[in-house]
Amino acid sequence: MINTLFKSATILAIFILFILLVNIINDAFGYVAIENSIEPTIFIESGNLDDLNSDDIIEILEERLSKGLVRRYNSESPLKERSQKELMELLFNRVIEPRVKQSWSLKESIFNKKEILELTTKKYPNAYIDFRAWLNLEFITKPQSSIPEFAGIRTAILGSLMIICITIFFAFPVGVASAIYLEEYAGNNRFTRFVQVNIYNLSGVPSIIFGLLGLAVFVRGMEPFTSGSMFGYGDPATANGRTILAAGLTLAILILPIIIINTQEALRAVPQTLRQAGYGIGGTKWQIIWSHVLPASIERIMTGTILAVSRAIGETAPIVVIGASTFISVDPSNIFSKFTTLPIQIYQWTSRPQAEFRNVAAAAIIVLLLMLLSMNTFAILIRNRIGKNRS
Amino acid sequence: MTKSKREWYVGKPKYHEKIIQTILAVSAVLSVLITFGIVYILGKESLLFFKEVSIVEFFTSTKWQPLINEFGVLPLINSTLTTSFIAMLVAGPLGLFVAIYLSEYASEKARSILKPILEVLAGIPTVVYGYFALTFMTPLLRLIFGKDTVDIYNTASAGLVMGILILPLVASITEDALKAVPSSLREAAFGLGGNKLHTSMTIVVPAAFSGISAAFILGLSRAIGETMIVALAAGAGSNFTFNPFEAAETLTGYIVRISGGDVSYNTMDYNSIFALGLLLFFITLSLNVLSRKLVRKYQEEYD
Numbered sequence: 116m117i118n119t120l121f122k123s124a125t126i127l128a129i130f131i132l133f134i135l136l137v138n139i140i141n142d143a144f145g146y147v148a149i150e151n152s153i154e155p156t157i158f159i160e161s162g163n164l165d166d167l168n169s170d171d172i173i174e175i176l177e178e179r180l181s182k183g184l185v186r187r188y189n190s191e192s193p194l195k196e197r198s199q200k201e202l203m204e205l206l207f208n209r210v211i212e213p214r215v216k217q218s219w220s221l222k223e224s225i226f227n228k229k230e231i232l233e234l235t236t237k238k239y240p241n242a243y244i245d246f247r248a249w250l251n252l253e254f255i256t257k258p259q260s261s262i263p264e265f266a267g268i269r270t271a272i273l274g275s276l277m278i279i280c281i282t283i284f285f286a287f288p289v290g291v292a293s294a295i296y297l298e299e300y301a302g303n304n305r306f307t308r309f310v311q312v313n314i315y316n317l318s319g320v321p322s323i324i325f326g327l328l329g330l331a332v333f334v335r336g337m338e339p340f341t342s343g344s345m346f347g348y349g350d351p352a353t354a355n356g357r358t359i360l361a362a363g364l365t366l367a368i369l370i371l372p373i374i375i376i377n378t379q380e381a382l383r384a385v386p387q388t389l390r391q392a393g394y395g396i397g398g399t400k401w402q403i404i405w406s407h408v409l410p411a412s413i414e415r416i417m418t419g420t421i422l423a424v425s426r427a428i429g430e431t432a433p434i435v436v437i438g439a440s441t442f443i444s445v446d447p448s449n450i451f452s453k454f455t456t457l458p459i460q461i462y463q464w465t466s467r468p469q470a471e472f473r474n475v476a477a478a479a480i481i482v483l484l485l486m487l488l489s490m491n492t493f494a495i496l497i498r499n500r501i502g503k504n505r506s
Numbered sequence: 507m508t509k510s511k512r513e514w515y516v517g518k519p520k521y522h523e524k525i526i527q528t529i530l531a532v533s534a535v536l537s538v539l540i541t542f543g544i545v546y547i548l549g550k551e552s553l554l555f556f557k558e559v560s561i562v563e564f565f566t567s568t569k570w571q572p573l574i575n576e577f578g579v580l581p582l583i584n585s586t587l588t589t590s591f592i593a594m595l596v597a598g599p600l601g602l603f604v605a606i607y608l609s610e611y612a613s614e615k616a617r618s619i620l621k622p623i624l625e626v627l628a629g630i631p632t633v634v635y636g637y638f639a640l641t642f643m644t645p646l647l648r649l650i651f652g653k654d655t656v657d658i659y660n661t662a663s664a665g666l667v668m669g670i671l672i673l674p675l676v677a678s679i680t681e682d683a684l685k686a687v688p689s690s691l692r693e694a695a696f697g698l699g700g701n702k703l704h705t706s707m708t709i710v711v712p713a714a715f716s717g718i719s720a721a722f723i724l725g726l727s728r729a730i731g732e733t734m735i736v737a738l739a740a741g742a743g744s745n746f747t748f749n750p751f752e753a754a755e756t757l758t759g760y761i762v763r764i765s766g767g768d769v770s771y772n773t774m775d776y777n778s779i780f781a782l783g784l785l786l787f788f789i790t791l792s793l794n795v796l797s798r799k800l801v802r803k804y805q806e807e808y809d
Binding site (some may be wrong): 131292295326400422437491 | 519540600629633635636637726765
């Protein structure tokens, strides 16, 4: 009786994981009721905009949009020189202006299709129903937007990737160096024990505290450095330290203890005989570490580092604390740029009241989870390779 | 770390190797500097805060309304403990059951499938759990208890989901503790005619008690420091309430909300998040230290 209880607890845990994933997929796809502010049939009888040619579109744009806006578009790049596709996008986003009135989950879309259609014809007589995959190629390649149906995550993905590069660049060498020192060089004295205890304690500090440290040290204390004004980047008057560099450094100190602990375990797993063989042929300590111990443990070190980095990618709280900008639709150009990241985008979209933003957040979550899943798979592959080398 | 003096067979280091060794040592010391940095920064900004607010008021007043200069931390601590307590109600028993199953009952094959799945649960970013709390757990609670009793933002939903988040952590440390119990103890119990359940519950679990409590304490510490779930699901605005169905802001929830809005330096808002950070740091640090002490105890017992 009771042992089935133990078993069902385990099954429950797995069931929750299943529900979590289903819940996210459920929100990322489904019917939407869309209402156009101007019907395409006004411009062309068939309602099929593809039948319009470039000149027609320009005519419509000049007629429908304000003079100032047309002038702005012309100064960005003359309308006449734009491709049909670009013009069509302008026409679509600016003139037709489709807006999602209501969205439904995948489950509702499958089982209550009839009710959805009835409700739409009653509540939004001008709207049409469309099945929408919120997660699509455009979503991944478009920048952020304040309108959910045009929102994308390219800026956030780039931000996340750039931050992670900085994080690895700082945390990996320092972490591995610390671990080598502690495992290979340090004697068993009070100071070493103190450092070791300190690292363990650091690994248990809540991530938001690292955010506070980053805010005070990197954003505020080292502002000339992290804002790039020291190197002549950015406008010194408006520059502040809330940049990719500051975020990357904050995450670097966050995952440093994890990398050190993992690397120490990797080094400890290298058999002592390997070191002794090296000494036997007259090698110095560093020669043996560099040419024997590190190559023998590099795969374990990599596995540990990948897991630490995948944790950094998912971290939200410390980056919110150091002040990732709330709305960024421009791709980060260098490490002194303002930025947004994937988890921050998810956080912001989730905390908005409109239901459509939930759909967008769900789509972004799928991208984030896929990113982490592929990293973890990579780590497991490396781990399995170690197993094979051994036998 | 365990090797003491230089072994006689090690070749004499070349000059540049001394430099390398120094660089390595400096890296190792960096982590100590980070800790000092945390304490220094949190302490410095908190001092500015406590110049304006008396410590007595901070710890006794039941109102946290920075706008009208009311800085009593109790409502924030209260909701932090509420969410953490609910989380432990989920993660404690469930984690223990999962650990007993994995360590005592599951076949090698079942373990090799189940453990990685639990690890996946632990690797999901907390912001995703926050989304889950808001879009799944809250509607579920409102369905069960009625929309009038359960607010859209409530500590119960945040706590329940947080429990799911720390479940793998509790399960994995508990399992380690159970595994560390020598099999001779189990065999002795079997020899006296005990069945598997009896042995697990009266011999193995009590023998691993210090490890199990270490797991619970570490889980509690993780719950207290957790941010994104409470930021999304528990609600904004402090509220001194013991009702888990009401919205209430936690320590971490307040920090992340205030700093999310481009807080300007040297204001009370700015200083207050560091004071709360210092409090949070001390709470989690003491729990972590306690947990490590307990882990070491069970490791020593059976070595």
